Amino acid sequence: MADYNAAMGSSVTATPSVAATPHVTPAALFSHFLVIGAISFGGGIVAYLRRMLVDQTKWLTEEEFLTCLEVSQTLPGTNSVNMSVLVGDRFCGTIGAAAALTGLMLPGTILILILAIVSGAGRHNPIAHAALAGVTAGAVGILTAITLQTGKRQFTRLPDIVFLILTFVGMAIFKVRLLVLVIVLGGICIYLYRPRQAHHD
């Protein structure tokens, strides 16, 4: 019985520390993001980040993670990179952001540099050339599929389809500069989606 009480007592005193902000060092940021950078083959890094930050290390709560993700998606740039910068900065400032970013990028950068050198050296080899032709065809399929998956919602809404097609035609056929398309078409489209008081979500 004494043992039981002691066990209960210790668990009660341990509880408050859970709510405190976790202590995270730049070295820990670097090593954890390095693992993600090394295992996240085939994209979908955000899912890997969620598992690491929310489930494994508990550095962020689910809600904090989603807020962070929303900010990452609102700003230009690659979501996973923005995410790592925001998380690193949150715990250790600029040094933390640099540590997380470097960890995330390092393995992929080394690997792709090796691939660039090898494929550059082998481009006159007929078999390597044919293999690369296969890779490029596959790449077209992958980007097409990612576009269809990401745009699931946009492809089913009429106003969105109009702006999607205008953007596509402007870029692919008339080669209008991206910034012009974003400012003109994006501007009009944001205006159409503007917050209206009578209209609730």
Next chain:
Amino acid sequence: MTEWKLLLSILGVFTFLSFQAVGGGPAVLPEMKLTTNDVFHLSSDQFVQAYGLGQLVPGPNMLLVVVLGYRIAGIAGALIALVAFFVPMSIIVMRVGRRLRNLKPSPWKNAVRDGIAPITIGLMAAGAYAMGLSATTTLPTIALALVVIAFMLKTKVNPVWLVLGCAVFGALFLPRT
């Protein structure tokens, strides 16, 4: 172009491109393809190949800039393209992120998100189209791309295996020129 001027223009071009990645990296692909062709005379094939190699490595999906930089100016070009594309944008993200943390949720945030989304998807579709024009011009390559699309949409297979499968298929069955 002298070496220094070339490296400086890689720095400028890839930094500017990173600012145009609205709604994620892939949105800037068609603009990147046009610009690297105009400024650095990279061929369509080289661009699509870089994207394909980018699918084979872990990490952020825009690591293709390393391959593009390497094709333009070797190792130095690769490292400068990498830094140019990721570092200035990260500094801005960090600064803006600090301000956004204290910002109250605004209904305009949803308007911007919903308004930009169709533009992002249109740009990604334009990227796929532009890459398809140079990479899928023969019956076997079109078939290969369609098989990849089917696998991507209908199964949860990791895209790395699809790209590797395409490489093997290419080495065995595509014309060796």
